Amino acid sequence: MVRLSTILSLSAAVVSGVSLFLVSQGVQKSENDVYRLKHAVSFEQKTEDVLRAEWDYLNTPLRLERMASEYLGMVPPVANNISTTTSLFPDYKAPVVPGRRPDFLLRDAVYDGGGTVSYDGQKGASQGRDRADRGGYPRPARKPSSFPQASFDDLLGRIGTQGGQD
């Protein structure tokens, strides 16, 4: 007859062995994780070093100067280009919004009232009535897609010919 103490001892040994095995596995997995993370950090660091060097290589003043001159027609500033007082700045103008499809909600908020001309040439007040009559937002007389859409090139063209004023 196997004694109870023997069974308990065997059970304890098995449990300990299994626990030890699991702990060992956990440690090894953690070590692997640390190893991988260290190498990942090292790899990222090396990549960052390369990118930083490349960035500064591509941004050497000589190259930027040539490109600014060739593609943008820029030249070094002279003293007369520099103003130290804001009184010489042009008046504030609303920013030019690049081309996009009209937003009816926004257009309504902007164009409603104030005597601005609506899509169909009527005053904004009539648009307001129209909206009130139909219980919703007014529909434009023409489809939005028929409006000429502003492009970034148009914007640049306006800036070029009108000194940046819309």
Place this chain on the structure above:
Amino acid sequence: MALWQHGYSKNKSIRIIGRRSEVLKEARGRMLLVMGLLGIFYVLLLARVTDLALLQGTLQRYADNNIIEQVEDVAPTDTAPARRADIVDRNGVLLATTLETSSLYADPALLPETKDVARDLVKALPDVRYGDILQKLQRKSRFVWIKRNLTPDEQYEVLKLGYPGLKFRAEPRRIYPHGGLFAHIVGYTNVDNEGLAGLERSFDGLLSHSENDTLVTSLDVRVQHILRSELQEAMTRFSGVGAAGLVMDVTNGEILAAVSLPDFDPHDPAPATLPAYINRISLGVYELGSVMKIFSTAAFIESENTGMGYTFDAREPLKRGRFTIHDYHPEKRIMTLPEVFAHSSNIGSALMAEKMGTETLKKFYGDFGFLTAPDIEIGEIGRPQVPSPWREIDTVTTSYGHSLAVSALQLSVAASTVVNGGVRIDPTLIRQKTGLAMKMPSKNTDLRVLSPQTAHRMRQLLRLAVTDGTGKTADVPGYRVGGKTGTAEKRAVKGKGYDDKRIISSFVAAFPMDEPRYVVFVMVDEPKGTKESFGYATGGWVAAPAAGQVIARMAPLLGVEPVHGDQKADIAVSLKRYIRDENTVAARRQNASQ
């Protein structure tokens, strides 16, 4: 006799009773225990084998190993040594960094067909020689370097060859993103990343052991580029053999730009050993001519406490012993002190020096830092050539820039001293209190050389030399430039005396003269006159326009506000009454004749 022969079958068990039965039970229990232990042992063994074979082997490798594969691509072999710290400019732009590259080595024992390998390597690496490679591969060694620091393309070509005996070792390589722009200041390293010149050499220990820190210099890559391009332009236009320039902050001695031409590629620094490539900023010393009048004049005003109306007889050349001192732009009249300075009269400066005396002048030269080597963070420092013994004639000739050879760095420091209010500051290439500079002892040897009153007078005189003197081509509207031209003959290569065909043209400028912030020094070595300059190659034709261009381009970048209009507020206006106006003189003569 067997038991079954006595009527017992094989399948029948024997029951033993009594004392023997107890013994058998005990034996069976022990056997079970041993079997149990052996069973546990085999289970553990099985678990360990599973662990080794599966968990740590194949499964682990394929589980989540993208990162490992990437890492192995980059660093396929041995562990790389510590990374050398970066050197950056004052705005954090990299001047020198370290990237990991692959170096190729061979294990000849694994390469039986050495001739084939050598032939293929020469195809893959065009800059290696077949004979050299073959000789290396035939050595009785397990390790021979084939080529260090391969480019990625070269590494790819070698990998394509597929020889198992060709291996790579990850090695750091020093990279200078701006090429030769900072070659003389930042310096370079050898293939083992040991600093050999410039900051790389003087900070070798700190850079090697400060992986995560950076050496923040006082240099500004934008100003350096401007200075270099203008120097190159002047050097090319006037066919000079070399040029040097320096921009210094007069308030703290920080050097924003320092250029010596011709320069070289720090990745391939072999030409630096040639004399033409020496560091003309701090190592080369030159007799710089009339720019030295700034200091003899300042010393004269400080020691003699004279007013601006003090006059000098410059009607005739000055004879001292066997020497005759002429003016380059002879006015042949009695000149006031501002006129002597603005028209760069050698005779006037010589008379000032004589009045001061040798000891006084030498003391001031010592205080300005002309008699000892300057203290700066690079090792390429030239000692000034001081007349020895110092004769009376040396007192006279040094006053207008001969007999005393100093470096561009020394001159810039002294000019800063004059315009910053009279306090000599130590030049530095390190942005103070940042990065690795925190680990260095601070220098504080500021010395008052001139009184604020004298310094103010000198600012006026320097501005006058630009508005009404020899430095007109350096003026930049809005920035109130002050400065002094210098044209000096170089010593004859053979024999004694000077060679009037080989000159050094220089200009030292400061701006804005109301409250100077920067000193700009420009020097061109052996310029030749051109058709546009009517054959002249003097400081006013060669160096002053270049300095003006440097100021015009750098001032907006550095946030120096231009001042427009109101010429009456110019700092030099009060000195103009000491300058002879030819129109007024002509009118007076006409009135007198009537």
